[in-house]
Amino acid sequence: MIVSQAIRATSDSFEATDKAATCFLAEPSFWFPDRLVPSAWLEHAPFGFWIVAAARPRMLVELGSHHGFSYLVFCQAIQRLGLACQSYAIDSWAGDAHTGTYSEEVFAALQAYHEPRYSSFSSLIRTRFDEALSQFDDGSIDLLHIDGQHRYEDVRHDYEAWRPKLSDRAIVLFHDVNVRESDFGVVRFWEEMRQRYPSFAFQHGSGLGVLGVGTQLPNTIAEFFRATSREETAVAVSLAYSRLGAAVTAQHRLEQQAATLAQLHSTAAVNEQLRSGKILDMQQTARLRAEVVTAKASEGKAVAAVSRLTAEARRLFEEAVKRDQVIQAAQQDIADLRSVLAEREAALASSSAEREAILVVSGHQAQVLQGLVDNARNDADDVRKTALALGAELAAMRGSAAWRLAAPALRLAGIDGSQPYVGLMGRLRLRRDRRMLSRSPLFDHAWYLQTYPDVVGTDPIIHFLCHGTQERRNPGPRFDTATYLARRPDVAAARVNPLVHFLRAGYAEQTFFPVAPGVIPAATEHLLPSSTAAPTALQTVAHVDPEAALISPTLDAAPAPTESSLVPSVIVSTAMQAVTHVHPEVASTPTAPATITMAVEHSLAFSAALPTTAQAVAHAFPEAEPFLAFSTPTSVRPRVTMVADNVDMDTFDGNISTGLVLATLLAERLGGDLRLLTRKEASAPDRVREVLHSNGVNWAANITFECAPIGDTRRQVDVTDGDRFISTSWPTTRAMLNAVGPKRVTYLVQEDERLFSRQGDERLRCAELLAEPELRMAVNSSMLFDHLRGSGVADLPRRACVFEPAIPFGIPDFAPRLAEKLNFFFDARSNRAPQLYLRGLEVLAAAIEDRHLDPDRWVIHFVGGNDRVALPRGMEARVVAGLSRSDYVQLVKRMDAGLCLTYAPHPSVTLLELAMCGAAVVTNRWEAKTSLERYSDNIFCVEPDVASLSTAIGDAVALAVDVPRRRANQEASTIGRDWRVALAEVLDRLAKE
Numbered sequence: 001m002i003v004s005q006a007i008r009a010t011s012d013s014f015e016a017t018d019k020a021a022t023c024f025l026a027e028p029s030f031w032f033p034d035r036l037v038p039s040a041w042l043e044h045a046p047f048g049f050w051i052v053a054a055a056r057p058r059m060l061v062e063l064g065s066h067h068g069f070s071y072l073v074f075c076q077a078i079q080r081l082g083l084a085c086q087s088y089a090i091d092s093w094a095g096d097a098h099t100g101t102y103s104e105e106v107f108a109a110l111q112a113y114h115e116p117r118y119s120s121f122s123s124l125i126r127t128r129f130d131e132a133l134s135q136f137d138d139g140s141i142d143l144l145h146i147d148g149q150h151r152y153e154d155v156r157h158d159y160e161a162w163r164p165k166l167s168d169r170a171i172v173l174f175h176d177v178n179v180r181e182s183d184f185g186v187v188r189f190w191e192e193m194r195q196r197y198p199s200f201a202f203q204h205g206s207g208l209g210v211l212g213v214g215t216q217l218p219n220t221i222a223e224f225f226r227a228t229s230r231e232e233t234a235v236a237v238s239l240a241y242s243r244l245g246a247a248v249t250a251q252h253r254l255e256q257q258a259a260t261l262a263q264l265h266s267t268a269a270v271n272e273q274l275r276s277g278k279i280l281d282m283q284q285t286a287r288l289r290a291e292v293v294t295a296k297a298s299e300g301k302a303v304a305a306v307s308r309l310t311a312e313a314r315r316l317f318e319e320a321v322k323r324d325q326v327i328q329a330a331q332q333d334i335a336d337l338r339s340v341l342a343e344r345e346a347a348l349a350s351s352s353a354e355r356e357a358i359l360v361v362s363g364h365q366a367q368v369l370q371g372l373v374d375n376a377r378n379d380a381d382d383v384r385k386t387a388l389a390l391g392a393e394l395a396a397m398r399g400s401a402a403w404r405l406a407a408p409a410l411r412l413a414g415i416d417g418s419q420p421y422v423g424l425m426g427r428l429r430l431r432r433d434r435r436m437l438s439r440s441p442l443f444d445h446a447w448y449l450q451t452y453p454d455v456v457g458t459d460p461i462i463h464f465l466c467h468g469t470q471e472r473r474n475p476g477p478r479f480d481t482a483t484y485l486a487r488r489p490d491v492a493a494a495r496v497n498p499l500v501h502f503l504r505a506g507y508a509e510q511t512f513f514p515v516a517p518g519v520i521p522a523a524t525e526h527l528l529p530s531s532t533a534a535p536t537a538l539q540t541v542a543h544v545d546p547e548a549a550l551i552s553p554t555l556d557a558a559p560a561p562t563e564s565s566l567v568p569s570v571i572v573s574t575a576m577q578a579v580t581h582v583h584p585e586v587a588s589t590p591t592a593p594a595t596i597t598m599a600v601e602h603s604l605a606f607s608a609a610l611p612t613t614a615q616a617v618a619h620a621f622p623e624a625e626p627f628l629a630f631s632t633p634t635s636v637r638p639r640v641t642m643v644a645d646n647v648d649m650d651t652f653d654g655n656i657s658t659g660l661v662l663a664t665l666l667a668e669r670l671g672g673d674l675r676l677l678t679r680k681e682a683s684a685p686d687r688v689r690e691v692l693h694s695n696g697v698n699w700a701a702n703i704t705f706e707c708a709p710i711g712d713t714r715r716q717v718d719v720t721d722g723d724r725f726i727s728t729s730w731p732t733t734r735a736m737l738n739a740v741g742p743k744r745v746t747y748l749v750q751e752d753e754r755l756f757s758r759q760g761d762e763r764l765r766c767a768e769l770l771a772e773p774e775l776r777m778a779v780n781s782s783m784l785f786d787h788l789r790g791s792g793v794a795d796l797p798r799r800a801c802v803f804e805p806a807i808p809f810g811i812p813d814f815a816p817r818l819a820e821k822l823n824f825f826f827d828a829r830s831n832r833a834p835q836l837y838l839r840g841l842e843v844l845a846a847a848i849e850d851r852h853l854d855p856d857r858w859v860i861h862f863v864g865g866n867d868r869v870a871l872p873r874g875m876e877a878r879v880v881a882g883l884s885r886s887d888y889v890q891l892v893k894r895m896d897a898g899l900c901l902t903y904a905p906h907p908s909v910t911l912l913e914l915a916m917c918g919a920a921v922v923t924n925r926w927e928a929k930t931s932l933e934r935y936s937d938n939i940f941c942v943e944p945d946v947a948s949l950s951t952a953i954g955d956a957v958a959l960a961v962d963v964p965r966r967r968a969n970q971e972a973s974t975i976g977r978d979w980r981v982a983l984a985e986v987l988d989r990l991a992k993e
Contacts, residue, residue: 023223023227024050024054024224024227024228024237025050025240026050026053026054028049028050028052028053028077028080028081029046029047029049029050029240029241029244030046030244031046031049031076031077031080032045032248032251033045033069033072033073033076033248034072034076035069035072035113036069036248036251036252036255037067037068037069038067038252039066039067039069039070040175040176040205040206041069041070041073041147041175041205042069042205042245042248042249042252043204043205043242043245043246043248043249044070044175044202044205044208044241044245045069045070045073045245045248046241046244046245046248047202047208047241047245048070048073048074048077049073049076049077051143051171051173051210051221052074052077052078052081052083052143053077053081054218054220054221054224055142055143055169055171055218055220055221056081056083056085056218057083057085057141057142057143057171058084058085058086058142058167059085059086059087059088059140059141059142059143059167060074060078060085060086060087060088060141060142060143060144060145061087061088061090061136061141061143061144061145061162061165062074062088062089062090062144062145062147063090063091063129063144063145063146063147063148063158063162064090064091064129064146064147064148064149065089065090065091065093065110065124065147066091066093066102066106067106067109067110068089068110068113068114068124070145070147070175071087071089071145072113072114072118074087074143074145075087075114075117075118075121075122078118078121078122079117079118079121085121086121086122087118087121087122087123088122088123088124088125089122089123089124089125090125090127090129090132091124091125091126091148092126092127092128093106093107093110093126096148096149107124107126110124111124129148129158129161129162130161133161133162133165133981136165137165138164138165139164139165139166139167139168140165140167141162141165141166141167141170142167142169142170142171142214143170143171143173144162144165144166144170144171144172144173145172145173145175146158146159146162146172146173146174146175147173147174147175147176150176150179150184150185150186151184151185152185152186152188152189152934153185153934153974154185154974155174155185155186155189156189157974157976159172159189159193160981160982160984160985161981163213163984163985163988164980164981164984166213166214167214168214168215168216169214169216169217169218170213170214171210171211171212171213171214171217171221172210172211172213173208173209173210173211174186174189174190174193174208174209174211175206175207175208175209176206176207177190177201177206177207177208177209178201178203178206178207179206179207186207186209187207190209193209193211194209194211195797197211197212197213198211198212198217198222198225198226198229199211199212199225200224200225200228200234200237202238202241202242203238204238204241204242204245204246205245210224212225420495420496420497421465421466430462430465430466433465433497433500434459434461434462434465436500436503437461437464437465437475437499437500437503438461440499440503441478442475442476442478442479442499442502442503443460443461443464443475443476443479443499444475444476444477444478445460445461445709446682446707447476447477448460448464448473448475448476451473451474452473464497464499465497465500468481468497469481469485469495469497469498472485475499479498479499479502481498481499484498484499484501484502485498488501620761621731621734621761621762621765622710622711623645623679623710623729623731623732623735624730624731624732624734624735624738624765625710625711625735625738626735626736626738626739627677627679627708627716627717627735627739628708628716628717628739629716629717629718629719629739629740637671637672637673637722638667638670638671638672638673638722638723638724639667639672639673639674639675639720639722639723639724640663640664640666640667640670640672640673640674640675640723640724640725640726641663641674641675641676641677641723641724641725641726642659642660642662642663642674642675642676642677642725642726642727642728643677643678643679643725643726643727643728643732643735643736644656644659644676644677644678644679644727644728644729644732645678645679645680645729645732646678646679646680646681646683655728655748655750655751655909656691656728657691657694657695657909658728658748658750658780658805658909659726659727659728659748660676660688660691660692660695661692661695661697661979661983662726662748662778662983662986663676663726664692664697664699665697665979665980665983665987666724666726666987666990666991667699668699669987669990669991670724670991672722673701673702673704674699674701674702674703674704675703675704675705675706676688676703676704676705676706677706677707677708677717678705678706678707678708679707679708679709679710679732679735680707680709680710681707682705682707683705683707685703685705687884687885688703688705689703690884690885690886691885693885694808694885694886694889695806695808695979696806696808696977696978696979697979717739719739719740723740723744724744724746724990725740725744725745725746726746726748727745727746727747727748728748728750729753730747730753730765730766730769730770733745733747733769733775734765734769737769737772737775742772742774742775742776743774745775745776746776746777746778746990747769747775747776747777747778748777748778748780749770749777749778749779749780749784749788749800750780750784751784751833751834751904752784752787752788752791752904752905753766753833754766754767754770754791755833755834755903755904756833756834756903770788770793771793771794773795773799775799776799776800776990776993777796777799777800777801778800778801778802778803778986778990779796779800779801779802779803780803780805780906781802781803781804781805781906781907782802782804783905783906783907783928783929784904784905784906785800785802786928787905787906787927787928788800790928801985801986801989802985803982803983803985803986804975804976804982805909805912805975805976805982806975806976806977806978806979806981806982806983807909807912807913807916807917807975807976807977808977808978808979809889809892809893809913809916809917809977821856821857821858821859821876822857822858822859822896822897822960822961823858823859823861823894823895823896823897824853824858824859824860824861824895824896824897824898824899825861825863825891825892825895825897825898825899825900825914825919825921826840826844826860826861826862826863826898826899827840827863827864827898827899827900827901827908827910827911828840828862828863828864828865828867828879829864829865830865830867831865832864834902834903834904834908835901835902835903836901836902836903836924836944837865837901839901839924839944839946839949840899840901841869842946843899843901843946843949843950843953844860844871844899845871845872846946846947846949846950847949847950847953847954848871848872848873848875849872849873850950850951850954852950852951852953852954852957853875853953853957855873855874855875855876858875858957859876859877859878860875860876860877860878861877861878861880861891861895862877862878862879862880863880863881863891864880864881865879865881866879866881867879892913892914892917892919893917895914895917895919896919896920896960896961897919897920897921897922897953897956897957897959897960898911898914898919898920898921898922898956899921899922899923899949899953900914900921900922900923901923901924901944901949902923902924902926903926904926904929905926905927905928905929906929907923907929907932907935907939908923911923911932911939912935912936912975915935915936915938915939915970915973915975916936916970916973916975916977917970918938918966918967918969918970919938919960920938920940920955920956920957920959920960920966921938921939921940921956922940922942922949922952922953922956923939923940923941924941924942924943924944924949925941925942925943925944926944929941934974935973935974935975936969936970936972936973936974936975937969937972937973938959938966938969938970938973940952940955940956
């Protein structure tokens with residue numbers, strides 16, 4: 001009767017509301033639930049029927065079912081509509097902080113009702129939400145109802161974990177969007193999501209949010225969102241479903257009252273029966289008392305017999321234990337003897353094989369060594385003969401009068417021919433030649449270092465200029481030193497670097513190109529011009545100072561020297577003496593003094609040139625200078641490039657690791673290729689794959705490794721229209737923007753780099769980068785995102801997406817280690833900008849002095865730094881650096897407590913890694929970072945003064961030895977374990993752009 005009246009009242013009210021609202025009331029809206037149980041979802045049953053009819057889902061999933069009311073509403077609608085829909089309810093049916101603990105009867109009652117009615121298309125999955133993820137394919141769920149734990153972190157985690165499973169027509173329902181008490185956080189998360197997707201929220205029944213996540217929503221649902229965006233329609237729809245829901249609640253209340261009344265009648269009947277049987281009970285009581293007296297007498301005898309039997313059983317058990325121990329010891333002795341016997345037999349067999357192998361290898365080595373000895377002897381004879389000939393030639397030269405007269409001046413200026421880069425002119429020439437070779441494509445830095453490994457650690461250009469020519473080394477694969485000197489004996493005689501001469505004069509003279517022997521076919525070699533004629537005057541001056549070749553195309557055109565020349569006469573005189581010594585016929589020409597003077601003037605002016613303003617800025621911020629890019633045709637496959645100074649850095653640098661993971665997963669999502677571009681040093685492929693593997697990311701395809709050193713104008717990077725770039729620092733991001741523009745670049749923001757920059761120019765440039773209107777950003781942690789938005793970074797929600805870091809380490813072993821010391825982790829990276837390393841040293845010393853850290857029980861690991869310090873009271877400190885990624889992970893898993901201090905508004909990756917592995921960790925507060933309980937209760941966040949941090953270490957030590965509590969905190973942690981889940985929203989957004 002009540003339901004009928006409510007339905008009539010609701011129907012009558014439609015005439016007074018917006019007619020548009022009636023479009024979203026259909027026959028299913030007036031259905032009535034077959035089963036009523038206590039639930040906050042009662043008032044949403046009419047809309048639950050309608051949404052199933054309107055969306056017609058192919059797969060429906062509910063996270064959190066309790067008594068199952070909402071889920072049975074969905075199942076009733078699916079069955080009544082005859083939909084081909086698979087439906088799943090996922091719950092542990094154990095309860096949570098908001099619902100309390102469930103009794104087993106809750107699930108048993110639901111299962112008993114559900115199975116005979118809906119098991120043909122519906123399943124109840126009894127497990128945790130995350131554990132069920134693997135049972136569902138990506139893009140398969142059309143209707144998802146989230147009604148699990150209601151803290152903000154829990155709701156956000158559930159949504160982000162199940163987001164990849166949603167189809168392109170998916171709708172998500174959130175219950176309790178209008179509960180604003182205690183620690184309920186659904187309303188906060190709903191407010192965030194409704195800004196991103198079409199949405200509508202009912203306020204009755206604790207609130208129900210409807211979110212249109214799919215890009216291809218069913219027409220009725222899309223029209224529902226469009227219509228309810230108008231206030232009058234939204235009010236009418238809410239009013240209609242509120243009244244329909246009130247009828248369901250009223251009917252449930254009526255059924256409860258009827259059940260209560262029936263129970264009262266039953267209780268009254270029972271009381272009447274009890275009163276009639278009271279007299280009979282009194283008679284039976286007297287008889288029972290007599291039987292008790294008899295039973296107590298028998299009990300004493302039984303107790304004595306039991307005691308005797310218990311003692312005999314204990315004796316027999318102890319004898320059995322002793323026999324078992326003897327048998328186990330004998331079996332262990334037998335196993336040990338068998339092991340020793342097997343080892344000796346293996347050693348005997350191995351020694352025989354080794355002796356035979358040694359005889360074979362020794363014979364071969366003897367032959368090789370004999371050949372080396374013979375070659376060395378032959379080489380020694382040749383060296384002695386050459387040395388004798390050169391010695392005689394040198395003695396004759398130095399005995400000449402010209403040498404003795406010119407030697408002092410030549411040595412002073414560094415142009416005596418024996419050491420072209422010594423002395424005043426030599427140093428100027430070395431600087432000039434090095435600058436010229438650094439701009440030439442004929443000098444290949446990487447090739448030179450790889451071909452001549454003994455040069456590693458020195459400047460390759462300086463080595464080639466000073467030593468490479470004498471040792472007949474090539475500057476690169478496209479220039480052959482020996483070939484050039486063989487074709488140009490005049491260059492060899494003047495002891496000028498062959499590549500310098502070729503760039504200054506040889507190429508302009510077009511004599512020949514210095515390729516290696518065999519590169520030009522023998523049949524055409526005669527076509528190459530030769531240069532056996534005597535050098536010209538210009539060539540001779542170029543030997544002494546090649547810069548003259550750029551000034552004076554011919555000696556005849558050179559002007560006469562003037563008195564206004566600012567070049568010191570001693571330098572001009574020294575240069576003239578050198579030319580006279582090498583080629584006296586050239587020095588005697590009328591124009592020789594003027595040409596030499598101009599060459600020296602140009603050389604001095606070139607070396608003393610002042611930098612331009614652009615060069616001064618580039619020198620201050622070299623990492624921000626763009627690399628040289630050249631366009632290539634668009635590739636069939638997309639490509640993702642991570643750009644960093646170096647991806648082979650410290651193995652626990654979380655910023656680099658996260659950048660690698662994001663770039664790899666984006667390449668995986670796009671079905672494209674992966675490239676790593678570094679600006680300082682080449683990367684080690686094995687280390688890169690190790691970092692990816694430790695983060696739960698396995699990339700089976702090839703990875704392209706490229707290095708474009710800062711300031712190297714010879715290295716160009718190919719760029720296609722489909723390239724995407726991931727950068728991890730503000731200078732690198734600026735370099736990318738200048739090279740390829742903002743539309744292809746995503747800046748992975750993991751620190752507020754303004755905090756660590758010098759006040760002034762660097763801080764200004766960092767702030768300008770964050771304000772770039774077209775720059776996309778991925779921000780690591782909501783705490784950092786809130787800080788950036790609060791510090792004035794404009795339009796951040798439009799330009800940036802947020803993710804929480806994931807720590808995919810396995811669960812640590814909490815077994816107690818009573819026989820060894822406990823391990824304390826100290827993040828000792830003193831050269832890292834946000835690190836509060838010195839404050840950490842002060843805190844450790846205070847904690848030891850305050851007896852929080854006992855030297856007999858603890859050892860401190862200084863991880864990531866090389867500084868050694870003496871700690872109070874003889875505390876043991878171990879410096880740990882240079883670990884591989886896998887070794888670092890194992891180290892973290894063995895830690896019991898730790899100290900990680902950073903000048904940052906968010907938790908460091910190292911801090912979260914320790915907490916995820918069960919360690920009790922202490923960190924400092926900073927601005928809004930006052931508590932990190934949202935991540936783990938194993939984290940102590942206190943004020944950054946020494947006393948507070950020392951006390952917190954005492955609390956952490958107490959927690960560290962309480963293994964059950966530490967394990968419970970670790971298991972309840974909200975820190976993510978899967979990067980694919982953590983980055984799902986970021987990858988979705990980047991893949992669509």
